[in-house]
Amino acid sequence: MRRILEIAGCTLIDGTGRAPIPDATLRVVDGRIAAVWRNGERPADPQGPAEQVVQARGKTVIPGLIDAHCHISYGEGKTAEEVDIYGGPEWAAVRAVWNAQKVLQSGVTSFCDPGSTWNVAVTCRDAINNGMFDGPRILAAGRHISADGGFADYFPSWLGMPVSAEGVLCSTSDEMRREVRRQVKNRVDLVKISGDSQAQDTRLDAGPCFSAEELSCIVDTAHGLGRKVTIHSRYAKTVAAAARAGVDWVIHASYMDPGDIGLLLDRQVPICATMTYTANIVQHGRDVGVDPNYIEVKKRELDALVKAHRKAIEAGVPMMAGSEAGFAVTPYGQWHAREIELMVELLGMKPLDAITAGTFNNAKAFGWEQEVGSLQPGRWADLLVLDGDPMADIRVLSDRKRIAAVYKGGELVPRADSLPTRRRMGHERSLAVSSVPLNR
Numbered sequence: 001m002r003r004i005l006e007i008a009g010c011t012l013i014d015g016t017g018r019a020p021i022p023d024a025t026l027r028v029v030d031g032r033i034a035a036v037w038r039n040g041e042r043p044a045d046p047q048g049p050a051e052q053v054v055q056a057r058g059k060t061v062i063p064g065l066i067d068a069h070c071h072i073s074y075g076e077g078k079t080a081e082e083v084d085i086y087g088g089p090e091w092a093a094v095r096a097v098w099n100a101q102k103v104l105q106s107g108v109t110s111f112c113d114p115g116s117t118w119n120v121a122v123t124c125r126d127a128i129n130n131g132m133f134d135g136p137r138i139l140a141a142g143r144h145i146s147a148d149g150g151f152a153d154y155f156p157s158w159l160g161m162p163v164s165a166e167g168v169l170c171s172t173s174d175e176m177r178r179e180v181r182r183q184v185k186n187r188v189d190l191v192k193i194s195g196d197s198q199a200q201d202t203r204l205d206a207g208p209c210f211s212a213e214e215l216s217c218i219v220d221t222a223h224g225l226g227r228k229v230t231i232h233s234r235y236a237k238t239v240a241a242a243a244r245a246g247v248d249w250v251i252h253a254s255y256m257d258p259g260d261i262g263l264l265l266d267r268q269v270p271i272c273a274t275m276t277y278t279a280n281i282v283q284h285g286r287d288v289g290v291d292p293n294y295i296e297v298k299k300r301e302l303d304a305l306v307k308a309h310r311k312a313i314e315a316g317v318p319m320m321a322g323s324e325a326g327f328a329v330t331p332y333g334q335w336h337a338r339e340i341e342l343m344v345e346l347l348g349m350k351p352l353d354a355i356t357a358g359t360f361n362n363a364k365a366f367g368w369e370q371e372v373g374s375l376q377p378g379r380w381a382d383l384l385v386l387d388g389d390p391m392a393d394i395r396v397l398s399d400r401k402r403i404a405a406v407y408k409g410g411e412l413v414p415r416a417d418s419l420p421t422r423r424r425m426g427h428e429r430s431l432a433v434s435s436v437p438l439n440r
Contacts, residue, residue, distance in 0.1 A: 004029050005410055006050040007385065009057035012036060015359035015374035017352060020391065026061060028381040031410035035377060059404060060389055062355060063375055064109025064136075064382035065397070066362035067336045068272045069251065069322025072096045072103070072113050072138070073120035074166075078288060078328040079430050080154045084165040087428040089118040096124040098422070100135030102333030103325070105415045106400065109382035109408045110137040110363070110372050111336075112322070114230050114251065115144045115192040117166050122187050134413065137382075139190055139366045142183040143168040144232065145176060145218060146194035150209030151232050153198070167194055173217045180221040191222040193231040195242055200235040204255055208238040215245035228367065230272075234301070236260065243269045249320060249365050253312075254278075254305040261315050270318035270365050273309055275346065276338045277324035278302045288328040306346050313347060320365055321358035333419045337397035344394045351394045381410040 005028040012024035014036070023039040029047050037043060075095050077083040087095070103111060113121035125138035144167040146152040152167030161169040170176040180191055197209035208215070222229045223246070231242045233250045236257040242250050243263050249270040256271075264271065281290055281298040313319060321339040325332050343354035363373025372382050385405040388396035396402050406413040 002030055002047055003410070004047055004050040004052075005381070006053045007056050007061055007383075008053055009039070009055055010059050010061040010385070011389065012375060013060060013062040013352070013355060013390070014376060015063040015356060016376070017356045017360070019352075020060075024061075026375060026381075026383075028410040031381055033375055033377050033379050033381050036375060054385075054405075056385055056404075060386040060396075061375070062384050062386065062390065063359040063373055064384055064406065064408065065107050065337060065340075065358050066321075066366075066373060067103070067108045067111040067323050067325065067339075067358075068114075068249075068320045068362045068365065069274045069324045070103065070108070070111040070113055070332075070336070071115060071166075071324065071326030072100055072111075072124050072332075073116040073118065074326035075099070075428060076326060076328050076331050077428075081430045082428060083327075084117060084154070085162055086430065089120065089164070091425075091428065092117060092120045093123045095428075096120050097127050097133045097135065098420075099332040100124055100128060100133065100138075102419050103336065104134055104136050104408065104413055105406065105419065106333040106336050107384045107397065107403050107406050108136050108336045109406070110139070110366075110368070112139040112141075112190065112362070112366060114141050114190060115166050115194075115232075116140065116142060117164055119186055125189075126187070136408070137368075137372065139228075139368070140188055141190040141192040141230075142186060142188045144192045144194035145170055145179055147171065147197075147209040147214070149198050150194050151196040151198070152194040153209075173214055176214060176218050177221050180218060180225070180227075184222075184225045184227060188227065190228045190230060191218065193218055193229065193242070193247070195231040195233045195238040196235050197238075200238070204235060206235070206237070208233070208235070208241050210241075212241055212244065215241055219245045219247055228365075239264075243267055251322070252305070253308065254301045256308040256312070258308060258311050261312050261317060264312065264317050265315055268318060270320045270361065271309065271312060272320035272322045272365075273305060274322045274324045274339065275302065275305060275342045276322075276335050277327065277330055278305065279338075279342060279346075280329040280335065284329055290329070302346075309347055313349060318361055318365075319343070319349075319357045320362050321354070322362075335398075340397055341394050351391050354394065355390060355397075381407055383407050
């Protein structure tokens with residue numbers, strides 16, 4: 001028995017960048033979109049009448065949001081130790097599937113986890129796909145591949161990289177190749193490279209922690225095994241090296257050299273800025289105890305990012321949208337649409353283009369554009385019904401009260417009036433030896 005749903009009378013934004021369709025009806029058959037039409041242009045109905053017709057006059061329907069940067073294993077930690085060490089794999093996995101429901105209820109029907117502690121993102125993905133828990137569709141990476149002195153190599157050399165850490169240390173090309181193969185064996189969809197070197201924190205002209213040959217080794221091995229590759233790359237030389245190595249998209253590109261914009265454009269390498277994390281530290285960092293000096297660092301980074309990305313957008317470089325949810329400054333279910341707002345607010349993008357970045361562009365980068373990211377026939381009916389017009393006020397997407405409904409695969413997502421809450425357990429927190437400053 002086929003299940004047929006129609007959502008009628010809405011303004012429809014299909015996610016592809018095309019102009020909104022007024023007075024539209026969207027027909028869903030067995031969870032996938034079968035047809036879209038304007039009032040008076042109804043096609044023949046070979047499948048028969050709809051079981052359910054949802055009247056959506058005065059509302060806007062858009063694709064379910066896709067967050068290209070959500071760390072479901074991080075548990076909203078405040079420190080690297082809380083993210084990388086505390087909690088344990090069992091607790092992190094249970095916590096992740098619990099948090100995934102908050103992400104889905106916020107209107108995010110798909111996300112990419114580009115870097116997980118343990119193998120939690122893969123576990124969370126599989127548990128959702130298996131029907132055990134509600135949650136978004138997940139493109140899951142394993143641990144970041146990092147080199148000595150690179151980003152994610154946080155801990156002292158004498159301690160080494162804990163097996164629980166978000167990063168995994170690889171010192172030779174053979175180790176990098178082996179780690180990619182190991183991650184693919186463990187069912188990742190995506191390989192994440194931790195590209196920046198710690199030297200770049202003080203020397204903007206320094207290079208990445210990997211050589212060109214090492215980057216190519218990782219990318220070629222992953223691509224040869226049918227996996228996507230992305231890279232943490234805030235600094236100019238890392239961005240350029242990553243584009244030359246053939247990564248599928250770059251993350252941050254905060255200090256990108258405007259002279260390299262043509263390189264990204266020629267190779268059609270998208271940028272996922274993840275401004276939300278940086279902007280939230282600038283605006284709310286004091287509320288969660290961020291070091292004031294680090295807030296100043298993030299202010300400078302945000303200024304540089306905005307200047308560089310405005311030029312990249314003007315040149316036509318594809319843009320993606322990701323929030324970096326999972327930290328104390330970016331809790332799950334609250335900030336996912338903020339990146340789309342910031343694209344409009346800080347980067348000067350039109351609301352329609354920003355929505356496209358957070359739907360179709362992300363799906364295309366994932367290789368999912370035939371399945372999700374747009375409201376076209378054949379795609380899964382992952383969509384939001386909004387009380388308002390995001391073309392007039394993009395902040396509608398972040399207002400939980402104005403999200404009238406969320407559908408995933410044509411099924412209405414149960415949503416509470418407010419997000420579920422929990423208390424943080426002692427075993428997932430850093431141990432504070434003393435909160436009393438020393439008198440010297």
